[in-house]
Amino acid sequence: MGLFDVNNTLIADESMLVEEYVPSEMMHRDGQTQEVANALKPATVGRSISNVFLYGDTGVGKTSLTRWMFRELEKHASTRVKTVYINCWKRPTSHSILTEILLKLGVFTNLKQPKNELVDNLEKHCQKNSVSLIVALDEVDQLNDEEILYTFSRGNIGLVLISNDAYAFMDTDARIKSSLNLRSVEFPKYSADELSSILKRRAEHALVPGAVNDELLSVISHKAKGDARVALDMLKRAALLAEEKGLAKMGIDEVMKSVGEEQFLRRDRVLPKLNNDQRILFDIVENSEGISTSSLYEKYSSVASEPIKERTYRKYMESLVKQKILSAEGEGRWRKYGVGG
Numbered sequence: 019m020g021l022f023d024v025n026n027t028l029i030a031d032e033s034m035l036v037e038e039y040v041p042s043e044m045m046h047r048d049g050q051t052q053e054v055a056n057a058l059k060p061a062t063v064g065r066s067i068s069n070v071f072l073y074g075d076t077g078v079g080k081t082s083l084t085r086w087m088f089r090e091l092e093k094h095a096s097t098r099v100k101t102v103y104i105n106c107w108k109r110p111t112s113h114s115i116l117t118e119i120l121l122k123l124g125v126f127t128n129l130k131q132p133k134n135e136l137v138d139n140l141e142k143h144c145q146k147n148s149v150s151l152i153v154a155l156d157e158v159d160q161l162n163d164e165e166i167l168y169t170f171s172r173g174n175i176g177l178v179l180i181s182n183d184a185y186a187f188m189d190t191d192a193r194i195k196s197s198l199n200l201r202s203v204e205f206p207k208y209s210a211d212e213l214s215s216i217l218k219r220r221a222e223h224a225l226v227p228g229a230v231n232d233e234l235l236s237v238i239s240h241k242a243k244g245d246a247r248v249a250l251d252m253l254k255r256a257a258l259l260a261e262e263k264g265l266a267k268m269g270i271d272e273v274m275k276s277v278g279e280e281q282f283l284r285r286d287r288v289l290p291k292l293n294n295d296q297r298i299l300f301d302i303v304e305n306s307e308g309i310s311t312s313s314l315y316e317k318y319s320s321v322a323s324e325p326i327k328e329r330t331y332r333k334y335m336e337s338l339v340k341q342k343i344l345s346a347e348g349e350g351r352w353r354k355y356g357v358g359g
Contacts, residue, residue, distance in 0.1 A: 034224035067176035074205030077245030152176035207244025
C-alpha cells in the first residue's frame, strides 16, 4: 500500500463531528427551544422581540440551538427577518461587530468608517428592506464595549446574548441592563444518557455502519462530563486513531486514548479563537507555571503594544479559566494561574 493510500475509512461525513455543525433537530432541549422561539417569533410579523440571554457551561447546546433557531426562523420568514451570528472572541469591539454585521448583510462597508456612520448604515438598510434584524453575540462577556448593546436595543435590533457565565451582566451599567430587558434561559449540562443518544444520532450519519457500538458511546458520554463538544471531539479522535491502525471499527483502546487526549483537544479548539491579548496572556502562563496575577499583568503590559485595562484583563482571565485551558487558585492579589483546567 502506498504511503498516502487510505485502506479503510471509519468517518463518512466529518462535517457532522465539528463544532460548527448545525443539527437537523435539537435533542434534549425542548424547553429551551420553546422559550427562545417564543421570544423571537414576534419578528415574523414585524414586531419587536424579547432580547434573550442564554447561559450555561461549554458544550451544552447554546450556540447550536441559536444557529438552528436562526436557520428555522429565516426559513419561515426569509423576507421579513434577517439573522447574524457573531462570536465576540473574534469580534470584541463595537466597530468590528458592526462591520461584520454589515458585511454579512451584503452592505458595502468602508472599514475606516466611524462607528456612528456604521450604525446609521445598518439602520437605513433595515428600514429600506423592511426587515427585522436579530443579532446573536456569542461569548458576549468578551465585549470590550458594552455600549453597543444599548445602541442595538435602542435601534430596535433584537439580541440573543450567549455566555458561559450566568453573571456576565452583573457589573453592566444599569442603563444598559434596563434597555436590554433580557429574558434568561439556562442550559444545564447534559446527562450521560442524553449525551449518549446525541452521539448515537451523529454516529449514524457521520461514521460508517458498525464503526462504534453503544457501549463505547456510553464510555465517551460518561467521560465527557456533560459537554457535547468534548464528547464529539473524543468520538472523532477515536475514529481517527482506529483508521490509523487500519481497524474496521474502534475499540476501547482508541476510546480511552482519545479520553486521555481530551485536554489537548480542548486546547486545540480554544487557542485559534483567542485574540492577540488573550494569546499573549496564555503564552506567559504556559511559560511561567504558577504565576501570580500581579506578575502576569506586569509581564503582559511589558510585551503588549497597547495593553488592555485591568478590568478587561480580569475578564479575559476568568474566561480562559472557564474555557479550562488555564487553571486558577487563590483569590484577589494572591491568585495564581497555571495551564489546564
